[in-house]
Amino acid sequence: xxxxxxxxxxxxxxxxxxxxxxxxxxxxxxxxxxxxxxxxxxxxxxxxxxxxxxxxxxxxxxxxxxxxxxxxxxxxxxxxxxxxxxxxxxxxxxxxxxxxxxxxxxxxxxxxxxxxxxxxxxxxxxxxxxxxxxxxxxxxxxxxxxxxxxxxxxxxxxxxxxxxxxxxxxxxxxxxxxxxxxxxxxxxxxxxxxxxxxxxxxxxxxxxxxxxxxxxxxxxxxxxxxxxxxxxxxxxxxxxxxxxxxxxxxxxxxxxxxxxxxxxxxxxxxxxxxxxxxxxxxxxxxxxxxxxxxxxxxxxxxxxxxxxxxxxxxxxxxxxxxxxxxxxxxxxxxxxxxxxxxxxxxxxxxxxxxxxxxxxxxxxxxxxxxxxxxxxxxxxxxxxxxxxxxxx
Numbered sequence: 001x002x003x004x005x006x007x008x009x010x011x012x013x014x015x016x017x018x019x020x021x022x023x024x025x026x027x028x029x030x031x032x033x034x035x036x037x038x039x040x041x042x043x044x045x046x047x048x049x050x051x052x053x054x055x056x057x058x059x060x061x062x063x064x065x066x067x068x069x070x071x072x073x074x075x076x077x078x079x080x081x082x083x084x085x086x087x088x089x090x091x092x093x094x095x096x097x098x099x100x101x102x103x104x105x106x107x108x109x110x111x112x113x114x115x116x117x118x119x120x121x122x123x124x125x126x127x128x129x130x131x132x133x134x135x136x137x138x139x140x141x142x143x144x145x146x147x148x149x150x151x152x153x154x155x156x157x158x159x160x161x162x163x164x165x166x167x168x169x170x171x172x173x174x175x176x177x178x179x180x181x182x183x184x185x186x187x188x189x190x191x192x193x194x195x196x197x198x199x200x201x202x203x204x205x206x207x208x209x210x211x212x213x214x215x216x217x218x219x220x221x222x223x224x225x226x227x228x229x230x231x232x233x234x235x236x237x238x239x240x241x242x243x244x245x246x247x248x249x250x251x252x253x254x255x256x257x258x259x260x261x262x263x264x265x266x267x268x269x270x271x272x273x274x275x276x277x278x279x280x281x282x283x284x285x286x287x288x289x290x291x292x293x294x295x296x297x298x299x300x301x302x303x304x305x306x307x308x309x310x311x312x313x314x315x316x317x318x319x320x321x322x323x324x325x326x327x328x329x330x331x332x333x334x335x336x337x338x339x340x341x342x343x344x345x346x347x348x349x350x351x352x353x354x355x356x357x358x359x360x361x362x363x364x365x366x367x368x369x370x371x372x373x374x375x376x377x378x379x380x381x382x383x384x385x386x387x388x389x390x391x392x
Contacts, residue, residue, distance in 0.1 A: 007083040009066050018065040026065075030058055056193075059084065074173075080193070081172055081213070085200050093201045096229070098221050103242040108221040111301065112249060115294030120220050122290030123174040127214070130173065131163055169214035175199050175223065181274070181289050183255035189231040189248075198226040224248065238313040246301070247310035253298040256288045303379050 001023060004010050009018055050058065063079040064070075070078055098105050108116065138159070170178075179185045179195045190198070202222040203213040215223065228241070228248040235244060255261065275286040285292045308314070 004062075009062065009079075009083055018062060022065055023062070026058065026061055030054070030061070077172060080196050081200065085193075085197050096201070096222060096226055098218070098225055101241060103240075104225060104245060107242060107245055108224065112294070112297055115291070115297040116221070116224070117217065118290040118293045119178070120170065120217050120290075123170050123178050124168050126177070127169065127171045127174045128167055130171070131166060135159060135163060166214045169216055170220060171214050172196070172199055175215060178289070179227075181256070182252040184227060184231070184252070187255075189251065190227060194230055195227075198223055198230065202226060232311060235311050236313055239311055243310045246305070249298055250302060250310060253291075253295060253302075256291050257295065261288055299379060303382055 001020065004018070004023055010020055010023070011018055059079060060076050063075040066083070067075050067078055098108055176185070176192065176195060176199075179190065184190055185192055185195060199215065200213070202219045203215045225241075225245060228245040231251075232239070232244040232247055235247075239247075275288045276290075285295060
């Protein structure tokens with residue numbers, strides 16, 4: 001009850017929105033349902049306490065009552081953005097600025113700049129189309145209200161201004177889509193709640209009234225930094241912030257270079273394609289989610305860093321070729337995404353954790369892999385050239 005009041009979910013007028021009585025009834029009903037559905041609940045030390053999942057379920061039930069006139073598909077999102085995250089009594093926003101650390105600023109605004117700009121542009125285009133569709137739907141709703149007679153204002157001046165102000169910006173929905181597309185949420189690097197908190201902590205005030213907040217490119221950089229800090233909060237003390245950021249970039253790169261990601265490129269999202277190979281900077285790249293330039297930059301950065309595991313402290317003794325090759329083939333390490341069905345080298349794609357890996361790789365299996373993935377050949381050649389051990 002205190003949280004509901006702190007987050008301004010309780011309405012003062014009876015019959016309008018969520019009341020204290022409604023909240024008590026919903027909570028009691030949910031508790032009764034849990035007892036019937038879950039026999040192990042009675043064995044808890046305090047069965048009346050909610051788990052995190054149960055808490056989210058209650059919020060989903062409350063959302064339509066708090067905002068009864070809102071679209072059912074977006075009402076939970078609105079509850080999180082307008083009430084839970086911004087107004088929670090114990091929410092503390094930690095100051096994070098890209099410009100505070102020269103190494104971070106160089107990574108985001110120089111080294112990865114072009115690649116991240118393309119990814120941002122992809123999602124801002126998606127956001128622009130969504131806003132236009134919503135505006136068009138408002139017009140249709142007005143037509144229905146007027147019975148199709150008389151003149152109907154296409155859009156209000158306020159609405160038109162909001163569309164202009166938000167053009168080229170990313171909304172909350174698109175940011176969450178990005179986190180899902182790059183597997184940040186799907187593989188539990190961050191939770192949806194954490195992603196929402198990161199979004200709100202990075203963006204500025206609303207453009208007008210109760211409209212959702214939108215994010216510009218600079219705020220997008222800050223979001224990525226916050227994502228890296230959140231996802232790798234438990235990393236070794238020797239792992240610096242720039243390494244955590246590189247680990248996030250590597251994670252995202254691997255996420256869009258899998259068979260699963262390629263299948264999504266073919267199927268698209270609904271009726272809309274999620275790739276545009278015509279804008280690819282490299283032949284054969286699907287440019288999934290605008291990532292073509294980002295892919296190229298990440299390969300160059302990782303090769304320059306010796307294909308290291310960014311979340312592991314550098315060991316004094318050099319690594320052997322087998323270890324480096326295993327890492328390049330994503331068969332060693334916690335953040336594995338790509339799946340290669342190779343003789344004597346297998347890995348669970350679903351969990352991202354390695355299974356039994358043989359100490360040797362057959363010549364035929366390696367040859368087959370290099371033939372199917374010429375980018376690996378090019379990466380190896382570039383690395384050897386940099387070390388001066390390759391002759392044309």
